[in-house]
Amino acid sequence: MSTINAAPAGFITVEGVNKHFGSHHVLRDVSTQFNAGEVTVILGASGSGKSTLLRMLNRLETHDSGRIVVDGIEVSDDARQLERLRAEVGMVFQQFNLFPHLTVLENVALAPRRVRKLDRAAAETRAKELIDRVGLAAHMHKHPFQLSGGQQQRVAIARSLAMQPKVMLFDEPTSALDPEMVKEVLDVMKGLAASGMTMLVVTHEMGFAREVADRVLFIDQGRIAADAPPAQFFGAQDNERIRAFLGRIL
Numbered sequence: 001m002s003t004i005n006a007a008p009a010g011f012i013t014v015e016g017v018n019k020h021f022g023s024h025h026v027l028r029d030v031s032t033q034f035n036a037g038e039v040t041v042i043l044g045a046s047g048s049g050k051s052t053l054l055r056m057l058n059r060l061e062t063h064d065s066g067r068i069v070v071d072g073i074e075v076s077d078d079a080r081q082l083e084r085l086r087a088e089v090g091m092v093f094q095q096f097n098l099f100p101h102l103t104v105l106e107n108v109a110l111a112p113r114r115v116r117k118l119d120r121a122a123a124e125t126r127a128k129e130l131i132d133r134v135g136l137a138a139h140m141h142k143h144p145f146q147l148s149g150g151q152q153q154r155v156a157i158a159r160s161l162a163m164q165p166k167v168m169l170f171d172e173p174t175s176a177l178d179p180e181m182v183k184e185v186l187d188v189m190k191g192l193a194a195s196g197m198t199m200l201v202v203t204h205e206m207g208f209a210r211e212v213a214d215r216v217l218f219i220d221q222g223r224i225a226a227d228a229p230p231a232q233f234f235g236a237q238d239n240e241r242i243r244a245f246l247g248r249i250l
């Protein structure tokens with residue numbers, strides 16, 4: 001007897017989600033799914049709701065209606081669910097937010113010690129592997145102010161990975177960097193994508209989107225206006241607003 005395989009449930013499910021800030025309707029009935037191992041690049045004009053969407057996935061913002069489920073965890077204010085959620089979802093911001101008084105090694109080892117309750121030796125072993133992976137083994141004992149912006153952002157990525165997240169959210173991770181440092185950060189992100197990490201990336205780096213993304217989401221005024229593989233998205237684009245956006249970016 002043949003069996004019918006149901007389509008795999010989305011690793012992240014967003015269902016009919018709305019978000020207001022005061023009277024401003026920022027996300028409008030957003031529904032989508034993100035599968036495990038998938039790299040999604042999120043594009044859209046400034047103010048279209050990209051950051052809000054990412055931030056809702058780890059409850060840095062609440063949603064007003066609809067549902068968000070991440071790896072079976074219902075995103076809500078329930079404290080235990082929130083703890084599980086935060087452990088599974090890593091986030092990297094435009095600003096690196098490293099602890100200035102801690103070394104690179106201490107920055108990366110801190111959360112595993114505090115949250116995962118690893119002893120110092122185990123936390124530092126894991127931290128060193130990750131610091132090596134982002135190419136900063138030689139800088140382990142430096143403080144953030146001694147590093148370039150690109151190096152600091154790579155530390156921020158390593159710090160986030162130290163919690164062994166199942167999904168990584170990147171909100172314009174290279175936007176604050178000098179142009180010559182963008183590539184080293186994107187290269188680390190490419191490596192992460194190649195390792196099978198589930199990633200959602202808000203970026204204006206179209207090369208990264210073309211090369212690395214499985215999927216491009218275009219958000220326009222709080223709605224998903226396009227959802228397509230990059231070849232299709234960047235190909236013959238018949239959506240006038242997307243053409244205008246790409247015209248400004250490229």
Ligand code: ADP
Nearest residue numbers: 021024026044045046047048049050051052053
């Ligand atoms: P994007 O990341 O696409 O630039 P955001 O998600 O940051 O857009 O913001 C979407 C809209 O919501 C913008 O108009 C922004 O000003 C507004 N907004 C975002 N965060 C807040 C907040 N905490 N309070 C009020 N308005 C906000």
Ligand code: MG
Nearest residue numbers: 050051052171
């Ligand atoms: Mg933003």
